[in-house]
Amino acid sequence: DAKTTQPPSMDCAEGRAANLPCNHSTISGNEYVYWYRQIHSQGPQYIIHGLKNNETNEMASLIITEDRKSSTLILPHATLRDTAVYYCIVRPTQGGSEKLVFGKGTKLTVNP
Amino acid sequence: DAGITQSPRHKVTETGTPVTLRCHQTENHRYMYWYRQDPGHGLRLIHYSYGVKDTDKGEVSDGYSVSRSKTEDFLLTLESATSSQTSVYFCATYASGRGTGELFFGEGSRLTVL
Numbered sequence: 001d002a003k004t005t006q007p008p009s010m011d012c013a014e015g016r017a018a019n020l021p022c023n024h025s026t027i028s029g030n031e032y033v034y035w036y037r038q039i040h041s042q043g044p045q046y047i048i049h050g051l052k053n054n055e056t057n058e059m060a061s062l063i064i065t066e067d068r069k070s071s072t073l074i075l076p077h078a079t080l081r082d083t084a085v086y087y088c089i090v091r092p093t094q095g096g097s098e099k100l101v102f103g104k105g106t107k108l109t110v111n112p
Numbered sequence: 113d114a115g116i117t118q119s120p121r122h123k124v125t126e127t128g129t130p131v132t133l134r135c136h137q138t139e140n141h142r143y144m145y146w147y148r149q150d151p152g153h154g155l156r157l158i159h160y161s162y163g164v165k166d167t168d169k170g171e172v173s174d175g176y177s178v179s180r181s182k183t184e185d186f187l188l189t190l191e192s193a194t195s196s197q198t199s200v201y202f203c204a205t206y207a208s209g210r211g212t213g214e215l216f217f218g219e220g221s222r223l224t225v226l
Contacts (some may be wrong), residue, residue, distance in 0.1 A: 034214065043202055043217030044155070087155065091213065098143055098162055098208070100215065101171060104154035 003027065003090050009107040012082075018075040020106050022088035025069040030093045033064060035073045037084040038105070044087060047073065051093075078110045115139055116218040118203050124224045131190040133221050135203030143206050144186040145215070146170075146178065148199040155202065161186055193225045 005023045012018040024033060032051050036044040048055055048062045050071070055062045061074040075082050087105040092098070115138035125131055135144060146158040147170075157170030159178040167178050175197060177189045190197055203218040 032213070036215070041200060041220065043204075043219055044215070045217070046212065046214035049212060049214070085154075099157065099160060099168065099170065100145060100204075101157050102147070102155035104152070 003101065004088050004103050006086070006088060006103060006106045008104065009109070011109050011111060012075075012078045014080060014110050014112050015077055018078040018082065018108055018110070020073040020075075020086050020088075020108060021070065022073070023070045024088070024090050027068050027090050028092075029068075031090040032093065033062070033068075033071050034089050034091050035060070035062065036087045036089070036102075037082075038087070039081075039084040047086075049091075078108075080110050080112065082108065083110045084108060116203060116205060116216055118201075118218040118221045120221060121219065122222050124226065125193055126226050127194055128192050131193050131223065131225075133188040133201055133203075133223070135186045135188070135205075135218060137184050137186075137205045137216075139205065139207065139216075140183055141205040141207040141216075142183075143208060144180065145204040146176075146186065146188045147202045147204065148172065148197075149202060149220075150199050158188065158201075190223075193223075195225050197223065198225045199223060 034049040035047040038044040050062045064071045085105040117136045145160040147155045156172045161167045161180040179187045201221045204215045206215045
């Protein structure tokens with residue numbers, strides 16, 4: 001069973017920030033949060049990950065709450081090409097189970 | 113890019129026939145995964161491997177078996193295909209302890225069981 005829950009769908013206007021939430025209330029201290037996205041029927045692609053601190057890269061920002069029970073992926077200036085299904089998963093640091101289970105993800109639609 | 117190749121990319125078969133999907137990787141990644149994707153279900157884990165000859169079940173393993181005799185190859189077998197196994201199958205790999213620890217996915221194999 002997936003250890004994360006996400007809203008099934010969200011809409012965002014082009015040029016605005018897209019904020020995608022993920023709940024992982026049972027996350028343990030040695031688990032990372034990873035985000036992926038899947039465009040059309042292609043294989044999912046990595047976006048960003050974090051453990052405790054907020055992270056930013058050229059694609060997105062990841063905000064993790066202090067209790068680590070939820071996180072938000074932020075696409076600062078969404079474009080039409082960001083329309084995709086976004087998945088968050090938890091993944092252990094070394095030594096944990098590597099059974100990586102995805103949920104149903106969030107279908108983000110960026111509107112012109 | 114982990115150099116993941118899935119084969120075949122497309123296959124149509126009949127109910128009751130055996131089918132084997134192959135995932136080949138060139139990066140010497142330890143972990144390999146098979147997922148299926150169906151409308152409304154997201155990605156569901158079928159089986160995964162944490163080393164040569166080391167495999168374990170995922171969420172939806174019934175009707176599927178896997179084998180990993182070499183680091184680079186992970187085979188998914190449907191012993192007797194059923195229409196409910198019509199799906200897109202994705203292979204993924206990653207190397208624990210290296211880089212960002214991300215999963216790399218193949219391009220998918222679309223299987224239709226008539």
